[in-house]
Amino acid sequence: MSSVHNSAVPTLIGSVQRALRLLEAVASHSGGAPAKQLAREAGLPLPTAYHLLRTLTHEGYLRREGGVFVLGAAAGRLAVGGLQQKRRSMILDSLAHFRDAVGAPVYFAVFREGEIEVVGVSDTQSSPACEEWADFRETGHAHAIGQCLLGQLDDKTRKDYYERHPVEAITPYTVRDMRSLEQRIESQGRMQPVVERQEYSLGTVCAAIPITAGDTAATMAISLPLHQEGELLYVVNRLRSEVGALLSTLSFSISI
Template identity: 30%
Template sequence: MAEPGVQSVERALDLLEILAEVGGDAGLSELSEQSGLPLPTIHRLMRTLVARGYARRLPSRRYALGARMIRLGESAGRQLGAGARRHLARVARELGETANLAMLDGEMAVYVAQAASSHSMRMFTEVGRRVHLHSTGVGKALLGELPDASVRDIATRAGLAPATDRTITDLDALLAAMREIREQGYAVDDGEQEIGVRCFAVVVPGAPVPTALSVSGPAARVSYEFGERAVPVLHEVALDVAAELSGG
């Protein structure tokens, strides 16, 4: 049985999570509506968060996340990536292609760790790079975990811009792809982010932040037959990554 938390800390964290989820700024009435807390309590908590730099009070009197959250997020991402890197190295070693770990970051995915292929021609993605969800393997794997209503909402806010001529740019087609991903248990980026590159990705189950693991490389090597061998390895390693991220 989980021990009871400190109520004021839980409430402050709830408010920060709400600000993160709205993807911009929010007023006291919106924070009250979403948190269920009374306005005086929210005002007191937000005043403390602003004073510590974890939130900002805008000229409009609305609130947004503060600059101090950036440092925490970057540090957490580096630490989580460092812990998972040995598991990515196993993927790269067993499959011979580049392995990536990415986390959901609002309406985007951000790469937090990578283990590179030993091939001279290989896929390389800079750690810290943010990418759209609809055009990447990790992004589509993360979207597949969400209900259709959330997928529609993200697609509406972020758009479905084409990265290549193979990118899904139609909402109905994206929702159909999500149904297929949920049924088969993995996502494929078939030249949708970069021509000539194919990627297979799976979700890391139970991760504290929605997270996906992928393997990618030139389509000539990363064939669908390769995927039949790769997906079971990804699922197995994803369980190890989940334990790493949860401190197990």
């Protein structure tokens, strides 16, 4: 006698399904709708709809205003979260494109709220990204990403960063003091690649290019093992060419 197994059939939670149908019904009415109308549109008995509407209102997903239900703040956060995830996916897809085009790990970072933030990294098993052994946010003076971002800031903002994250050597090749770093930043041509050799990680060389992202300082960077140092400028110039071509058709969002 054979037996039938339904392990592949997912277990569905009916109350969750009904609550989602109510949320969809409310979302379809910009000015809100009363409980009876929502129950009818969601295909629910009125007592069930009332119970779920009270629960959703208590949790902040709905608000009751003048006898009608409208979406609440919690539902708005869901929408924002979905948009943020979509933007993040777009950035990661773009980084993967650049990675394949230049044959090296690619990084995208911004300077936001006084700190260096690496938004995304794309690498491969054969060409791994540089290991973050010292916090990127606190060691901006020592890596190409940070030096490129710091070079885009005004003097006051840069000074504030130095006060919170002092310049100090983390490898034998790291820039030694703030004065030396400032001299280097001042000597860099505007919108030119920033190159760093073993200042952050021994055995690794890096280069970064400034990215135009509204009023926010942003950068894209690549890293290579030391034995490929001779290819560094070629690869970063290839990256700059690829970024320039794609940015003409892609709005590179940093609001994530």
